[in-house]
Amino acid sequence: MPRISESYNEDKDRDPIQDMIWMAGIKATQSRMAVAEILKAEKNPISIAELRKKLPLVSTASIYRTLEALVGAGNVNRINTGTPHASYEMAFGRKHHHHVICTKCGDTEDVETAKDCPALKVQHLARANSEKFFSITEHSLEFFGLCKKCA
Ligand SMILES: [Zn+2]
Ligand SMILES: [Zn+2]
Numbered sequence: 001m002p003r004i005s006e007s008y009n010e011d012k013d014r015d016p017i018q019d020m021i022w023m024a025g026i027k028a029t030q031s032r033m034a035v036a037e038i039l040k041a042e043k044n045p046i047s048i049a050e051l052r053k054k055l056p057l058v059s060t061a062s063i064y065r066t067l068e069a070l071v072g073a074g075n076v077n078r079i080n081t082g083t084p085h086a087s088y089e090m091a092f093g094r095k096h097h098h099h100v101i102c103t104k105c106g107d108t109e110d111v112e113t114a115k116d117c118p119a120l121k122v123q124h125l126a127r128a129n130s131e132k133f134f135s136i137t138e139h140s141l142e143f144f145g146l147c148k149k150c151a
């Protein structure tokens, strides 16, 4: 892994968050670790605006760059909220789930469905009806409605 510098192995205090950022190919600065820590702590997906509120000392550019690298490395999911503002969540260690998104404020919540996701049936159907695809390996499914605050 060429992008991991020498200092990586010398740093005895590194933690999983730090490792994850290194693996995404960027340096694990305090700001970037703070972004990842918040994503890890949040129960539900969080928007960039919310991240900025929680991290007033971290530059917006740094938040964007961290998210971009972590999404690229597959550690963070970017959720299309149907608005210009996406939401973000940690990807690893998560059970398969779907999202409910408020059409008014964009607030996003994780919802688990049955153990065997019923949408897999639709996925198989999509594969069966597809002319171009050899395999369909995953799906994401978003529901839209009004949150309790906006209803
Ligand atoms: Zn709402
Ligand atoms: Zn989620």
Ligand SMILES: [Zn+2]
Binding pocket: 096, 097, 098, 117, 118, 119, 120, 139, 141
């Ligand atoms: Zn599903």
